[in-house]
Amino acid sequence: MKLPALKIRNLETKYPVIQAGMGVRIGMAELSSAVVNCGGFGTIASVGIGDVERGKIRFVEECNENFALELKKARELCGGKKPLGVNVMVALSNYEEIIRTAVAGGVDFIISGAGLPLPLPEYVGDADIALIPVISSGRAFEVVVKTWLRKYNRKPDAVIVEGPKCGGHLGFTMEMIEHPETCSMEILRKEIQDVIARYNLEGLxxxxxxxxxxxxxxxxxxxxxxxxxxxxxxFITTEEAGIDRRSKQVFVDAKAEDVVVIKSPVGLPVRVLKSPLVQRVLTGEREKFTCPYRCLRSCNPAKSLFCIAKALLATWRGDTDNGLYMVGCNIEAVRKIYPVKEFFDSLDRE
Ligand SMILES: Cc1cc2nc3c(=O)[nH]c(=O)nc-3n(C[C@H](O)[C@H](O)[C@H](O)COP(=O)(O)O)c2cc1C
Structure with a gap:
């Protein structure tokens, strides 16, 4: 089979591949630009790139400034090549500010999930940017489509369908995750297709x-x-991914039986490796932390067993005792640290 190009709005790539937004600091300028340069959609993850450890003072401004710098760096590394975009989680307390910074910085597309991105078109205005919601059910997709059409006369430019076996936060109940056959990618495709037909979105x-x-x-x-x-x-263990090599090695060494799903402070189930931190959390032990900046709308720091921002920053630093290792069910496919180009070159071999 010849791999087709991927066309979204006025953007087109040689390969039908989008590099997922991965926070904290996995998908930064190096990874996203490497993907763009190889012929895919490169995505910067906007979460946790402010100097969040410095505390509450200027949290929103720090995030905006660092994100704008990262975007500029990625653009330079792409040498003008497109499409370079951003992933912004709806659950972020600075959602609107990051979207507005992305628009001002001239991103080509915005991918938004971890909640329903209902106000996204309002923050983007009439900028020529592809808007791509992430959803895990036909019902959620319909709510987004209906709201965008009614309030903003705006259609999504594409839709990302996250299945029950993927990495990171999951838009399913624990029961559905235990029975992935009830919400398989085939079932989800039919649900989405149905919404596409009912709202005249053919070709989306x-x-x-x-x-x-x-x-x-x-x-x-x-x-x-x-x-x-x-x-x-x-893509987590690519040379270009932004986290410390010790953390990449944790992913390389992991086995399928090390993968568990726990409740995240984001308010959704999250698939992770059973790292020392997760083992402590599973016993019901609360990690010591204070929350200086409320990065998530949905997190209640008084009730959370751990601070997800702190844990993901520990992963970034290579602190394997305190890190949180978000991962998908196909972890055993990840067996080495390798350059992005190696993956794209492999797509050219029939
Ligand atoms: C380490 C990691 C970090 C992630 N971070 C984000 C994020 O910041 N925002 C988001 O919307 N999704 C995030 N995700 C979900 C991905 O964007 C993606 O949809 C998912 O990983 C795809 O499935 P796969 O892991 O099976 O390839 C993350 C996933 C992983 C594994």
């Missing part, structure tokens, strides 16, 4: 996000009727 690109690590995985989703894929887990 559907992107599958779940367990993609090679050409055969991409072909499987194309055959199912998707137009492209979003890849998270398989």
């Amino acid at each position: 690109p559907m992107i599958a996000a779940e367990e993609v690590a090679c050409r055969a995985d991409i072909e499987r989703f194309l055959r199912m009727g998707y137009d492209g894929v979003q890849i998270g887990t398989y």
Whole structure:
């Protein structure tokens, strides 16, 4: 099968691949620009890139400034090549500010999930930016489509469908995650297709996000009727990913039985490795932390067993005792630290 180009709004890439936004500081300028330069959609993760450890003072401004600098750096590394975008989680307390900074910085696309991105078109205005919601059910997609059409006369430019086996936060109940056959990518595709037909959105690109690590995985989703894929887990251990090498090695060494789903302070289930931190959390022990900046709208620091920002920053630093290792079910496909180009070159081999 010849891999088709991926067209979203006025953007087009050689490969039907979007690099998933991965926070904290995994998908930064190096990773996103490497993907763009190889012929995919490169995505900067906007979460946790302010100097959050310095505390509450100027949290919003720090995040905006650092994100704008990261975007500028990525643009330079891309040498003018497109499409370079950003992933912004709805759950962030500075959601609006980051979107407005992304618009001012001239991103090509915005991917937004971890909640329903209902006000996104308002913050983007008439800027020529592709808007791509992330959803995990036809019902959620319909709410987004209906709201955007009614309030802003705006259609999504594509939709990312996250399945129950993917990495990071999951838009499913624990029960559904235990029975992934009830919400498989095939079932979700039909639900989304139904909304596309009812709202006259024919041609809207559907992107599958779940367990993609090679050409055969991409072909499987194309055959199912998707137009492209979003890849998270398989890009975590690239040379260009922003986290410390010791943390990359944790992912390389992990086995399928090390993967668990726990409740995240974000308010959603999250798939992670059973790291020392997670083992402590699973016993009900509360980590010592104070919350100086309230980075998440949905987090109640008094009730959370751990601070997810602190834990993901520990991963970034390579502090394996205190790090949180978000991961998808296909962790065993990740067996080495490798350059992004190696993955894209492999797509050219039939
Ligand atoms: C380490 C890690 C960090 C992630 N960070 C984010 C994030 O900041 N925002 C977001 O919307 N999704 C995030 N995700 C979810 C991904 O964007 C993506 O949809 C998912 O990982 C795709 O499935 P895969 O991991 O099976 O390839 C993250 C996933 C992982 C594994």
